Amino acid sequence: MQDIPLERRIPALGVHHKHQPKRLVSLVVFLVAAIGAVQFANPVLERRPFAMFMAKPIPQVEPSADAFGTSGEVLLKFSMPGREVEYPLAVHGDPAMLSYEWIRLGSEKSSTAARPLRGDKVVSPMAAGFYRLRLVRGDVRRLVDGLTLAVLVPFGRKEGDMLNGYRIGTYLGERLSGRRTPPEGFLEITQADLGLQITKHLKVSDFLTHDSQDAWPKYAAVSPRLLDKLELVIAEISSWRGSDIPVALDMDVHSGFRSPDHNRQVRRAARDSQHQYGDAADVTIDANGDGRISVMDSKMVGLAVEIVELKHPELVGGLGLYTSRRSGSYVHIDARGQRVRWRG
Incomplete structure (x- = not known):
């Protein structure tokens, strides 16, 4: 193998170090663009961690004092199927973005799709039976105890x-x-x-x-x-x-x-x-x-x-x-x- 003079090897090394940063910059730009393209195609990847971090817990909720009739001891609300009915609630916290669904007595599964909770009126299920109200915010759910809805x-x-x-x-x-x-x-x-x-x-x-x-x-x-x-x-x-x-x-x-x-x-x-x-x-x-x-x-x-x-x-x-x-x-x-x- 032919010996290369020292003065010729040093410039060669100098050329190598001179162009390496440009290649690294190009590689970084390529990776950022690729990640951006994936996130654009599937934006959930970007939002999901933040949505989980920002989700608020459901506040403490119970039927308000006037929900139990004149006596204060009636534990049943009556409604015809699919009808709007008064169901007054006392919400101890932020009620924003709360929804509700109905759970048939004896079951843990939802019997209805979630509806936005607005004021003291709710819409009853279409099927007859006895139901409990469950509040929903994101993936969090909480049953409201004390008052049962009877759909006639x-x-x-x-x-x-x-x-x-x-x-x-x-x-x-x-x-x-x-x-x-x-x-x-x-x-x-x-x-x-x-x-x-x-x-x-x-x-x-x-x-x-x-x-x-x-x-x-x-x-x-x-x-x-x-x-x-x-x-x-x-x-x-x-x-x-x-x-x-x-x-x-x-x-x-x-x-x-x-x-x-x-x-x-x-x-x-x-x-x-x-x-x-x-x-x-x-x-x-x-x-x-x-x-x-x-x-x-x-x-x-x-x-x-x-x-x-x-x-x-x-x-x-x-x-x-x-x-x-x-x-x-x-x-x-x-x-x-x-x-x-x-x-x-």
């Missing part, structure tokens, strides 16, 4: 006497003009729903018709005004005994909703009974706390009803005291809108 089955779904295999019967308003309009809709009740609290003292099962039908689901009309009135009566009695003494409320065997079909079979029942509209209940309350139901209890309950109607005239209705040995001692309470009194 419209009365128009009834075909003749039947509703989805369950015998309801026929209302007088279906046959005779000028009679009371039938209920707008019915609760659809499965066996899993029976234990659901719809007020502080009442469950779904308290309003089932006590007939012999084995069909499920079952159906019942329930008036939110009646629920409020019953809870106010209990609160009135509680105030006499002291708030630290619990009041037991038991529903009579003929209480709650009665389908027209079943009402015809009840001895001495009114032909167009308020029970058929979910607007009446026959109740027994141990008002004096002696551990048994007596005539004195019924009289005390009757007095409580009178006081509640004086305080809340919008809940005026019927009051019937039943104190016979044959039927036992119980009280009929309804919220029909006019004052009616009787003894049985």
Whole structure:
């Protein structure tokens, strides 16, 4: 190999160092352009880390105090399918960019697409059933506890006497003009729903018709005004005994909703009974706390009803005291809108 003089090798090295920075700059420019092209084609790669960093948690939310009726103890909101309904919320934080979805009772999956939360009105699901509200912000979700939404089955779904295999019967308003309009809709009740609290003292099962039908689901009309009135009566009695003494409320065997079909079979029942509209209940309350139901209890309950109607005239209705040995001692309470009194 021929020896190269030292003075010729040094300039060669100098030329190499002189052009290397240009090549590095070109390489960097190429890489930046390539990354930019990829990000332009898929901008999520750029935004996703920042979106995750900027996402806000969902604030603490619960139903506001006026969401539970006049009594403050009604735990159920009623709605027809797909209808806008008031669902007032107390939001402790920034409500911006909150959405909501509905979760059917007993499930964790969403039953509806998320909708933006605007004010105190929400749109109910299209399918009948009991639902919980879940708030959504980005990928974060939070259930709102304390208030259940009941989406009713419209009365128009009834075909003749039947509703989805369950015998309801026929209302007088279906046959005779000028009679009371039938209920707008019915609760659809499965066996899993029976234990659901719809007020502080009442469950779904308290309003089932006590007939012999084995069909499920079952159906019942329930008036939110009646629920409020019953809870106010209990609160009135509680105030006499002291708030630290619990009041037991038991529903009579003929209480709650009665389908027209079943009402015809009840001895001495009114032909167009308020029970058929979910607007009446026959109740027994141990008002004096002696551990048994007596005539004195019924009289005390009757007095409580009178006081509640004086305080809340919008809940005026019927009051019937039943104190016979044959039927036992119980009280009929309804919220029909006019004052009616009787003894049985």
